[in-house]
Amino acid sequence: MTIHASSNDINTLLSTMATEIRDAVGDKNPLLIGIHTGGVWIAKALEQQLGADFFDASLGTLNIAYYRDDFTRIGMHPQVTPSDLPFEIEGRHLLLVDDVIHSGRTIRAALNEIFDYGRPASVTLVALIERNGHELPIHADIIGESVTLSPDQQIKLTNNEGLNLEIISSKGIE
Amino acid sequence: MTNNQLTENGHLRHFLTIEGLKRPLLTEIMDRAEQFSSISHQQVKKVPLLRGKTIVNLFFENSTRTRTTFELAAKRLSADVINLNISTSATSKGESLLDTLHNLEAMHSDMFVVRHAQSGAAEFIAQHVAPHVSVINAGDGCHAHPTQAMLDMFTIRRHKQHFPDLCVAIVGDILHSRVARSQIQALAILGVGEIRIIGPQTLLPAHSDALGVHVYHDMEAGLKNVDVIITLRLQQERMQGALLPSAREYFQCYGLTDDKLKIAKPDAIVMHPGPINRGVEIASSVADGPQSVILEQVTHGIAIRMAVMSMALGSQAELEGQL
Amino acid sequence: MNTQIINGRVINPANQLDAQVDVFIRDDIIIAIGEQPVDFVADNTIDATGLIVCPGLVDLNARLREPGQEHTATIETETRAAVAGGITSLCIPPDTDPVIDTAAVVELIEDRAKKSARAMVYTVGALTQKLQGDLLTEMAALTAAGCIGFSNGLSPIKNSLILRRAMEYAASLNLKIFINAADPWLYQGCAHEGAVSARLGLDGIPETAETIAISRDLLLIEQTGVNAHFHNLSCGKSVELIKQAQQQGLNVTADVSAHHLHLSEHDIGNYDSLSHVMPPLRSIRDREQLQQGLRDGVISAISSHHQPLDNDAKLGPFADTTPGISGLETLLPLTMKLVEDDELSLSQAIASLTNQPAAILGIEAGQLKVGAQADICIIDPNAHNECQPAQFISAGKNSPFANWLFNSQVRHTLFKGNSVFS
Numbered sequence: 001m002t003i004h005a006s007s008n009d010i011n012t013l014l015s016t017m018a019t020e021i022r023d024a025v026g027d028k029n030p031l032l033i034g035i036h037t038g039g040v041w042i043a044k045a046l047e048q049q050l051g052a053d054f055f056d057a058s059l060g061t062l063n064i065a066y067y068r069d070d071f072t073r074i075g076m077h078p079q080v081t082p083s084d085l086p087f088e089i090e091g092r093h094l095l096l097v098d099d100v101i102h103s104g105r106t107i108r109a110a111l112n113e114i115f116d117y118g119r120p121a122s123v124t125l126v127a128l129i130e131r132n133g134h135e136l137p138i139h140a141d142i143i144g145e146s147v148t149l150s151p152d153q154q155i156k157l158t159n160n161e162g163l164n165l166e167i168i169s170s171k172g173i174e
Numbered sequence: 175m176t177n178n179q180l181t182e183n184g185h186l187r188h189f190l191t192i193e194g195l196k197r198p199l200l201t202e203i204m205d206r207a208e209q210f211s212s213i214s215h216q217q218v219k220k221v222p223l224l225r226g227k228t229i230v231n232l233f234f235e236n237s238t239r240t241r242t243t244f245e246l247a248a249k250r251l252s253a254d255v256i257n258l259n260i261s262t263s264a265t266s267k268g269e270s271l272l273d274t275l276h277n278l279e280a281m282h283s284d285m286f287v288v289r290h291a292q293s294g295a296a297e298f299i300a301q302h303v304a305p306h307v308s309v310i311n312a313g314d315g316c317h318a319h320p321t322q323a324m325l326d327m328f329t330i331r332r333h334k335q336h337f338p339d340l341c342v343a344i345v346g347d348i349l350h351s352r353v354a355r356s357q358i359q360a361l362a363i364l365g366v367g368e369i370r371i372i373g374p375q376t377l378l379p380a381h382s383d384a385l386g387v388h389v390y391h392d393m394e395a396g397l398k399n400v401d402v403i404i405t406l407r408l409q410q411e412r413m414q415g416a417l418l419p420s421a422r423e424y425f426q427c428y429g430l431t432d433d434k435l436k437i438a439k440p441d442a443i444v445m446h447p448g449p450i451n452r453g454v455e456i457a458s459s460v461a462d463g464p465q466s467v468i469l470e471q472v473t474h475g476i477a478i479r480m481a482v483m484s485m486a487l488g489s490q491a492e493l494e495g496q497l
Numbered sequence: 498m499n500t501q502i503i504n505g506r507v508i509n510p511a512n513q514l515d516a517q518v519d520v521f522i523r524d525d526i527i528i529a530i531g532e533q534p535v536d537f538v539a540d541n542t543i544d545a546t547g548l549i550v551c552p553g554l555v556d557l558n559a560r561l562r563e564p565g566q567e568h569t570a571t572i573e574t575e576t577r578a579a580v581a582g583g584i585t586s587l588c589i590p591p592d593t594d595p596v597i598d599t600a601a602v603v604e605l606i607e608d609r610a611k612k613s614a615r616a617m618v619y620t621v622g623a624l625t626q627k628l629q630g631d632l633l634t635e636m637a638a639l640t641a642a643g644c645i646g647f648s649n650g651l652s653p654i655k656n657s658l659i660l661r662r663a664m665e666y667a668a669s670l671n672l673k674i675f676i677n678a679a680d681p682w683l684y685q686g687c688a689h690e691g692a693v694s695a696r697l698g699l700d701g702i703p704e705t706a707e708t709i710a711i712s713r714d715l716l717l718i719e720q721t722g723v724n725a726h727f728h729n730l731s732c733g734k735s736v737e738l739i740k741q742a743q744q745q746g747l748n749v750t751a752d753v754s755a756h757h758l759h760l761s762e763h764d765i766g767n768y769d770s771l772s773h774v775m776p777p778l779r780s781i782r783d784r785e786q787l788q789q790g791l792r793d794g795v796i797s798a799i800s801s802h803h804q805p806l807d808n809d810a811k812l813g814p815f816a817d818t819t820p821g822i823s824g825l826e827t828l829l830p831l832t833m834k835l836v837e838d839d840e841l842s843l844s845q846a847i848a849s850l851t852n853q854p855a856a857i858l859g860i861e862a863g864q865l866k867v868g869a870q871a872d873i874c875i876i877d878p879n880a881h882n883e884c885q886p887a888q889f890i891s892a893g894k895n896s897p898f899a900n901w902l903f904n905s906q907v908r909h910t911l912f913k914g915n916s917v918f919s
Contacts, residue, residue, distance in 0.1 A: 178767075193696070271812075271813060272812060290814060292813075292814035292815070292816050292817055293697055293698040293699050293768070293814065293815065293816065294697065294698075294699070294767075294768035294814045294815040294816075295814035297767055297768050298768065298813060298814050298815075302812075314698075314814070315698050315699075315814070315816070316698030316699075316700075317697055317698035317699075318698070352698060355696075355698055379694075379695035379701075380690045380691070380695065380701060380703065381690070381691050381692045381694075381695045382695065384691075384692035384695050384696060385695060385696070
């Protein structure tokens with residue numbers, strides 16, 4: 001089973017999210033951080049929707065490869081783009097963006113990494129999709145859409161001439 | 175020759191020598207080092223990648239500097255580090271060297287960083303450790319010092335774009351230098367256009383041609399058109415073995431001075447694996463001058479060692495999968 | 498007791514015998530070759546169909562580690578290994594502990610060897626006391642005790658004056674000296690100075706470490722007129738030097754180890770301590786020149802240069818390991834491999850293991866003839882087997898030849914007419 005959500009659908013979600021972001025942190029001079037790779041795409045799209053001057057600095061990117069908890073099981077990830085936070089985060093209000101929140105482990109790693117750069121005033125978690133299957137007590141503050149999927153299904157964001165969402169079932173591949 | 179430092183999939187399991195490695199792997203080490211060097215911009219200069227791993231610095235030969243950079247690299251990766259300095263006299267028999275190893279293995283070490291006065295010691299240790307232990311060669315006798323060579327390559331890459339266009343000269347005691355052997359191999363694998371070694375015959379291997387380099391006994395000729403000059407440390411004990419008459423004469427003939435530096439290309443960089451004997455292999459004005467990248471080498475040493483340690487320990491997941 | 502060996506291909510290089518004939522032994526003596534003596538009734542028959550029957554092998558240099566290092570090996574274990582390798586006469590160099598510089602040590606060794614009763618064990622006495630290179634030993638007394646020659650073992654005599662005197666003294670008593678040629682100053686390192694040592698960062702031993710010593714020693718041999726034998730040549734240039742000396746009429750001979758005829762510096766591979774040996778394994782060209790020297794007769798013997806070692810001795814970084822190869826049980830198959838590879842004729846191969854080394858030692862051995870002591874080696878030239886050092890009878894399992902395919906294997910060894918290995 002494969003479901004496609006078109007870029008039009010996604011744009012609708014993004015503009016709703018942008019409105020919520022404006023309401024939540026519009027008066028706090030927030031900084032924007034996207035998690036590689038899908039989170040960066042979403043963060044860029046939100047940056048466009050909100051306008052460049054909404055944020056105090058250009059987009060920061062986070063690669064959590066060195067903060068993962070599965071090194072002993074999986075080993076090194078293939079080549080990674082290093083994290084790039086072109087601003088000081090000490091005492092600032094951060095918007096942390098990812099594409100899909102599933103187990104919560106990526107966010108755990110991202111928060112750890114952020115705190116190695118300094119102590120932010122607050123972190124607001126933004127996700128395009130929040131799905132069931134949490135393994136950690138981590139929930140997004142601003143969500144495009146919540147979906148319920150079976151454990152053998154995966155939701156994947158692609159970026160080929162516009163953002164697309166795919167639901168891939170491992171059973172469907174057989 | 176079998177390459178037991180790689181896993182079946184060609185990933186780094188041990189890091190014993192540059193010899194036999196392929197260009198993509200050397201490039202990967204440098205790319206990863208590039209990523210790790212960004213960690214020094216963080217307020218907390220460490221990542222939790224190797225949390226829970228135990229790394230033993232097993233030094234049979236004293237070297238505070240090398241040990242410190244390995245220690246710092248391990249700590250930036252959040253590994254636990256044990257430093258052991260073992261005098262070689264206590265382990266003059268192979269049996270007790272193995273005993274030492276097995277004892278440390280029994281303490282659930284994950285990695286040995288080994289320095290030893292005998293060539294081949296790291297290889298020997300790698301042959302005898304348990305499968306879950308990785309070995310990093312931090313210098314064995316006159317054989318190899320692969321992390322030093324990689325940090326040198328990394329430093330060259332930061333300054334010079336394209337390895338095939340380069341001419342690199344290594345000056346000094348090549349015969350006794352594990353650094354030089356590893357550098358020559360790394361430069362060759364990365365496709366450097368020309369590798370030269372410069373020194374008196376007493377300090378060059380009898381069969382230098384086997385190393386694939388051009389041999390010069392004269393700085394005047396050897397430094398012409400060179401992009402990178404690597405000067406090597408001259409050990410004081412070389413005077414005892416009648417290899418050289420005096421440090422003064424060595425400096426006159428082979429010491430890198432401002433005048434000799436002018437023979438090389440104007441944008442040539444000057445490197446040295448340290449510690450420097452000022453006024454023996456290099457003049458202070460050159461070591462501290464604008465073309466010197468010696469301190470950068472030290473900085474890059476940490477990132478390179480982080481890269482190698484994480485790659486080797488990362489392969490253990492692969493090995494466990496095979497069991 | 499009467500033993501007959503029938504249907505074998507009998508090879509006796511001393512008289513160019515190579516024929517299918519039968520051999521008849523009464524007690525410890527060969528009484529007939531060919532026709533069965535009329536009164537001979539065999540108590541014991543060895544059918545040697547398809548096998549080679551040759552004299553028991555004579556090994557010029559084997560260390561048995563007794564006295565001094567009995568924890569490593571003993572005369573008992575190593576003579577057992579020797580006869581498993583077809584060797585019925587062997588020669589111990591003087592670097593035991595204590596050194597063979599008194600008659601008492603000679604007697605001790607001979608006593609142990611007699612108890613083992615498997616092979617003739619000859620001793621080479623020390624040329625200088627404690628091999629220290631400054632005081633002469635009592636060579637006449639040692640000869641009377643049984644020493645068949647004199648040597649300073651692996652400790653070269655640095656002082657040319659002392660060496661000259663030692664040679665003069667030995668020459669006046671008409672004694673033979675054995676030399677392991679090594680310049681003590683150049684001989685520092687653990688591998689041949691060449692491409693491999695340059696690559697691995699091992700201290701190299703240049704060929705001049707051997708050739709300078711040979712040159713000096715040859716000049717002193719010429720001056721003193723002593724009978725001399727050079728052990729274990731490793732360089733092509735050494736062969737050249739010996740050849741020139743022989744052409745000048747000097748009374749010098751030389752041997753080579755079986756391993757130097759097969760291995761080279763490249764066998765060190767990745768610091769394989771089993772290939773750590775002194776003199777070092779040299780270049781492929783040197784190996785070829787050693788083989789050529791053997792074909793030309795400049796080198797007249799192949800020896801085991803057996804050095805059994807504990808396992809621990811080979812566990813360590815290359816330079817820290819003890820040099821040496823356990824060679825008694827590979828001497829014959831390695832020599833026969835040269836025949837299989839067309840490097841050597843069968844009779845040359847067997848001669849370099851039997852009558853020729855016996856002639857160097859000046860002993861009655863290495864010949865299969867009527868009236869001779871019945872020391873016989875029976876070889877299966879078509880026994881394909883893989884070398885397994887762990888299965889060696891020798892206490893030393895230190896061999897770089899593991900998994901080599903050998904076609905020749907000793908089937909029976911007779912010593913004084915008795916079967917000592919089968």
